[in-house]
Amino acid sequence: MQSKYKRVLLKISGEALAGDAGFGLDQDTVFAVCEKVAELAKMGTEVAIVVGGGNFWRGRTGEKMDRVRADHMGMLATSINALALADALEQQGAATRVMSAVEMRQFAEPFIKGRAVRHLEKGRIVVFACGTGNPFFSTDTAAALRAAEIGAEIILLAKRVDAVYDSDPEKNPNAVRFDAISFSEVLARNLGVMDATATSLCMENNIPIHVFGLHDPENIIRAVSGEKIGTLVSK
Numbered sequence: 001m002q003s004k005y006k007r008v009l010l011k012i013s014g015e016a017l018a019g020d021a022g023f024g025l026d027q028d029t030v031f032a033v034c035e036k037v038a039e040l041a042k043m044g045t046e047v048a049i050v051v052g053g054g055n056f057w058r059g060r061t062g063e064k065m066d067r068v069r070a071d072h073m074g075m076l077a078t079s080i081n082a083l084a085l086a087d088a089l090e091q092q093g094a095a096t097r098v099m100s101a102v103e104m105r106q107f108a109e110p111f112i113k114g115r116a117v118r119h120l121e122k123g124r125i126v127v128f129a130c131g132t133g134n135p136f137f138s139t140d141t142a143a144a145l146r147a148a149e150i151g152a153e154i155i156l157l158a159k160r161v162d163a164v165y166d167s168d169p170e171k172n173p174n175a176v177r178f179d180a181i182s183f184s185e186v187l188a189r190n191l192g193v194m195d196a197t198a199t200s201l202c203m204e205n206n207i208p209i210h211v212f213g214l215h216d217p218e219n220i221i222r223a224v225s226g227e228k229i230g231t232l233v234s235k
Contacts, residue, residue, distance in 0.1 A: 001225040007046040007120060008224060009152040010037065011143040013159050014055035014081055016214040023055060025084050033158075034088035036217040037125060041094055045224060046120040048150055049127045050143040051085060053077025071135035075102055078139060082129035083107060095124040101133030101142070113149050120150065140198035148205045155202065155209045156223050157194065162213030164193050164231035180232045193233055208234035 012033065019026025041047050056077035057070075082098050089096045097119045100108035108129055109115065119126050131142040147155050165175040166189070183203035186193050193199060193211055202209055212219045212230030222229050 001221055003043045003045040003224045004226045005045055005153045005224055007150065007152050008154055008156055009048045009050060009143060009147040010156045010158060012049060012051045012214065014052035014077065016158060016160055017081055018055035025055065030084055030088050032217045033214065034085060034092055036220040038089055038092035038094040040220060040224060041123065041125055047125045048120060048146060048152065049085060049125065050139055050146055051078055051081040051127065052139040053081060056080060068135040075130040078131060079104065079107065079129040082127045085127050089125055096127065097124050098127045098129055100129040102130040117150055138195050138198065140194035141201065144198040144201035144207065147207050148201065152207065155207055156220065157209050157211045158214040158220065159211060162230060164191055164211050164233065178231045179228065183233060183235060186233055206235060208232060
């Protein structure tokens, strides 16, 4: 297979890394995902990853907590996932760098745009941790921001759900699936592909979002090869 893109940003939800357990890290899932990401890099595609932390902690889970502190805990959760991905990628033989929006020198490099781009140009997979480094902003927004900063051609949005639907397919068996949809319609219908801030940022910077399910990690390769899976969100 041949990739359609030179540089992509892969957004992986934390929940997708938990496997069937629904919490924590499922090692088989992590290794299966990283095997395909490493394969993608071998195809010549420059790959950056933003990972969520919902398999350990979600800011809104701590509804009795101060929101800022709860979001800080969420950032730490993403750093655990980023280190796990980096370890699994390196075991696949892939050169990897973890970059964090929050300074943690012993674990990760600080995020600097020029340095991140240089890593990508050298064929290293860059894993971004700690979201944007700011409370009140989700890892979806971090994915849109980092994609714009590094000049990614597309965001590959790997989720538990395999596409964009007009309602939750896990609750509504009659939910209608979209093969393609515009940013403006996603926002108008509040479909929750990414949060509104992230969707607006992608729309303003003309960065398409390809939504697909991570239940089969091979979908990562299918998505960059141009196969019609999931949903394409674009102008």
